[in-house]
Amino acid sequence: MFVHVVDEEIYLKLVDQNDAVRLFELTDRSRSYLREWLPWLDDTNSVYDTRNFIKHSRDGFARHKNMNTAVVYKDEIVGIAGFNEFDWINRSGSIGYWLDKHYTGHGIIVRSVKALTNFAFTELKMNRVEIRAAMGNLKSRAVPERLGFQHEGCIRESEWLYDHFVDHAVYGMLAKEWK
Template identity: 85%
Template sequence: MFVHVVDDEIYLKLVDQNDAVRLFELTDRSRCHLRQWLPWLDDTNNVNNTRQYIKESRDSFARHKSMNTAIVYKDEIVGVAGFNEFDWNNRSGSIGYWLDNHYTGRGIIVRSVGALTNFAFTELKMNRVEIRAAKENIKSRAVAERLGFQLEGFIRDGEWLYDHFVDHAVYGMLAREWEGFNSSSETAK
């Protein structure tokens, strides 16, 4: 089973069926908070929907198409972060994430996404990592910016959210840029 230690408070582990109840509880109690930016909330009405998501995630991981991990903070699952998809031909991956609203403001997502980015470049030998966020989703965009991702542009009407389209901001990081950013951020600590 995949487990990746981020720091002394956080680790990432591949989602599994034992996480279904907890992930559904987080989804349900953060529904209003998450629904503003994520299109799948209306399709997650019960724990069986979460079990199906986990099954599909595990199947996709087995086929090397994606990797969804539970974010474990101080021994509690608090959200999900992972690679929504891998493009092995072009050595790139796309990171997505969400966090229970009770755990925001603690740097959990920045640390988790930073660890996934580092994993992509050092372990998976990716050349590019991408993050997309709704143009108006300032908090999610701040994660990419804080980690040194470059804003590459906007996709107009990039995603349908329930009753309207939202534009997407596209951020990218290349392996050679991460090396420089990562070493300069280590020096700044």
């Protein structure tokens, strides 16, 4: 089982089926907050849907395709952060994250993403880490900006968000730039 200590308050652990009820509760209570920027909320209507996400995540991890971890803050799961995708040929990974609305403002995601980025460069020997966020999602965009990622551009109409397309800001960090 993958567990990565971030600091004295936070650790990341590979999602497993025992987390399904808690993750669904977080999703459900933060539904309107998360729905503004995440396209999967309408497809997550029960613990069963969350169990399917976890199964897909575990299968992807076993095939070295992704790594979704539960963010554990003060011994409570508060969200998800991890690698949505690994590109082993090009030695790059794409980080994604979400947090329950009740836990925002504590630097939890910034610290978690910093730890994931460091893990990518030191343990996985990646050359590049990428983060994408909707152009209008200033809170999500602040995460890579605070960590010194380079804003590399905009992918126009990159994602269908319920009834409209949104542009994505693309941020990148190279191993040689990471301090």
